[in-house]
Amino acid sequence: MELANIENLLEKYFEATTTVQEEQELQAYFSQTNVAPHLEEYQPMFQHFTNLKGEQFTRNVPLEPRRKNYLKWISVAAVFVLTTSLFFNEWRNQHEAEKAFAEFKTTMSLVSQNFNSGASHINHLAQFEETTNKIFITKNN
The missing domain is CATH 1.20.5 (Single alpha-helices involved in coiled-coils or other helix-helix interfaces)
Known part of the structure; x- marks a missing residue:
């Protein structure tokens, strides 16, 4: 990839005007091992985004038993009356x-x-x- 193209895409990325395809190009560039020295500071950020895509929430969330909503039905009945x-x-x-x-x-x-x-x-x-x-x-x- 051209270095000038990557720099332009980075500018667009920080201005929030990139497309999904352009962001994928940036992701692919920064996932390589040979990144331009002046752009190496952005490599951990894009690697972190790649790692976040692979994460899944694995904790069990305890659900409270469903309470009966007598109050809701009483209020509906009161409004009807x-x-x-x-x-x-x-x-x-x-x-x-x-x-x-x-x-x-x-x-x-x-x-x-x-x-x-x-x-x-x-x-x-x-x-x-x-x-x-x-x-x-x-x-x-």
């Missing part, structure tokens, strides 16, 4: 509002009928007043 009660409360309030509105309509209908009945009597009074005005006007003249 809360939302259900809110729904039924809202439904009951809406039902009561509809009932109150129906009673209001009935009351207003009765008020309207009584008002119309009274208005018809006022109409008779208006005719009576008009007739009396005609009588008094003709007497005064």
Whole structure:
């Protein structure tokens, strides 16, 4: 490999712009025994990376027995009960509002009928007043 190419790849490597293939070229170069003297300081680093690839985790990790999550299910049940009660409360309030509105309509209908009945009597009074005005006007003249 060309030494200038390796130096350029090292610069790119430390700038974190190398590709996987370029990193493999660097790995192959530094795994050789004859490395340029001014680049020998990087050889242990790349050898360490090669060694890390071969390592495996061999310790046993004890797993704790799975605890039953009663608290989680209790909280789910509590949320269900809360939302259900809110729904039924809202439904009951809406039902009561509809009932109150129906009673209001009935009351207003009765008020309207009584008002119309009274208005018809006022109409008779208006005719009576008009007739009396005609009588008094003709007497005064």
